Amino acid sequence: MDHFLYRDGILHAEDVPLTEVAAAVGTPFYCYSTATLTRHFRLFDEALAGTDHLVCYAMKANSNQAVLTLMARLGAGADVVSGGEYARALAAGFPGDKIVFSGVGKTRAEMRAALTGGIRQFNLESEPEMEALNEVALSLGTVAPVTVRVNPDVDARTHEKIATGKSENKFGIPISRAREVYARAAALPGLRVVGIDVHIGSQLTDLEPYGQAFDKVAELTRALRADGHDIRRLDLGGGLGIPYERSNTAPPLPVEYGALVKEKLGHLSCEIEIEPGRLIAGNAGLLVAQVIYVKSGEGRDFVILDAAMNDLVRPAMYGAWHDIVPVVEPAPGVAPRPYDVVGPVCESGDTFAKQRNLPPIAAGDLVAFRSAGAYGAVMASEYNSRPLIPEVLVKDGNFGLVRQRPSYEDLIARDTIPEWL
Incomplete structure (x- = not known):
C-alpha cells in the first residue's frame, strides 16, 4: 500500500x-510520502513483536537526510555500508549503538570513525577485514563488537546483480568455514563476537530461500555456542521484495516474514536484527x-x-x-x-x-x-x-x-x- x-x-x-x-x-x-515510509517501518516492527529485535533501515535504499531523520525518530536503527552513510546516520540522529556497519570493503579510516563515534556492531566479511579491525581497535584502546557474515550458499531466486548468498558471490565467508573463522575472531583481543550475520539478496519474492538460510543459521548458532561463543544476535539482513509491477502476484508481507523468523529462530533466545530498505522506501x-x-x-x-x-x-x-x-x-x-x-x-x-x-x-x-x-x-x-x-x-x-x-x-x-x- x-x-x-x-x-x-x-x-x-x-x-x-x-x-x-x-x-x-x-x-x-x-x-516521498511520510505516511508510507512510516507505515512500512511499523509493519516490520510489528511483525517482530514479541521478540527482542531491532529494525535497522538499510540506508543504501534512500539516504536523503529527511528520510533518515524520520526513520531515526520512529526508533529505527541504521544499516550503513560506507563512511559517508555512517556520517549521514549520525547527522540524522541515529545513536551509535543503533548503527550496524556492513559492506565488504570497510577501510581502516571508516573503522576508526565508527569506533570513535559509536557503533552497534561491525558485520565482518573476510579474514583480512577481521585482522584490520583488530589492529584499529587495539590502536584506539577499545574492543569492536562484531558478527561474521556467513554465506549460506542459498539461491535467492532474484536478479543476478542483487543476489548475495550463493557461493560465487563476493559477500561473506563460506558457512563451511564459519567455525574456523569464528575461532580466529575470538582469539583477537580487539574483537568481541556478538552474533551471526547473513544476507542472501535483494528483491526476494518467495519466503522459501529465507527458510533455507534461517535453518542453516540456527544450526550454526548451536554449533558456535557449543564452541564457547556468546551468540546473542542474529542479523538476518533485508531483501524482501516489493510489487514493482502491480499486475503481478504480490510478494510476501512483513507479517509473513516475521512469522517465519519466529518459527525458525525464535527458540534460540537471540536478539533479531533485520535490515529492510527497499520495502520501506x-x-x-x-x-x-x-x-x-x-x-x-x-x-x-x-x-x-x-x-x-x-x-x-x-x-x-x-x-x-x-x-x-x-x-x-x-x-x-x-x-x-x-x-x-x-x-x-x-x-x-x-x-x-x-x-x-x-x-x-x-x-x-x-x-x-x-x-x-x-x-x-x-x-x-x-x-x-x-x-x-x-x-x-x-x-x-x-x-x-x-x-x-x-x-x-x-x-x-x-x-x-x-x-x-
Missing part, C-alpha cells in the same frame, strides 16, 4: 496534488517527469521525457520494471496504446520501457514512475552534465524540498582548472 492516489482527476501524494509540486520545483523530481516514492516530445518512429512511437537514465538507472542497469502512470487521470474507457518511453541522454540504453501500453500521451503531460523511492535518487549521476534532480517529502497537505536541484553554475564550480592551463 502507498499514499499516491487519484483525487479529482489528479494524482496526489497524500493530500498534495503532484501538479502543484511540479509547478513549484520543476521536473523531473522525486517525491520503494513504494514510498515516485519519480515525476514531463513529456518533452512524442515522436513517431518506424513502427513505434516514442515518449521522450525530461527524466533520464542518470535520474533512474534501474531500467537501464537491471532491465527493471516501474509502473508508469499519467499524473492527470485519463478519461474512463480511453484505449491505451504502446509507446517506448525514453529519456534525452545520448545512449540507446536510456530507455525506461519498450512497447508499454499507456493512455494517449502528448507533449507537456506529466507522468509518474511508481515504486521509485528506493535505489532511485541514491543511484543517480550527473551524466551528460545533467544536475541531480530535486527530492520532495510530503506530509499530509504539506510538502518540503529536501534536496535542491543544483544550477549549471554549481556543476561547473565544483571543477578546478590547474594554473598551468
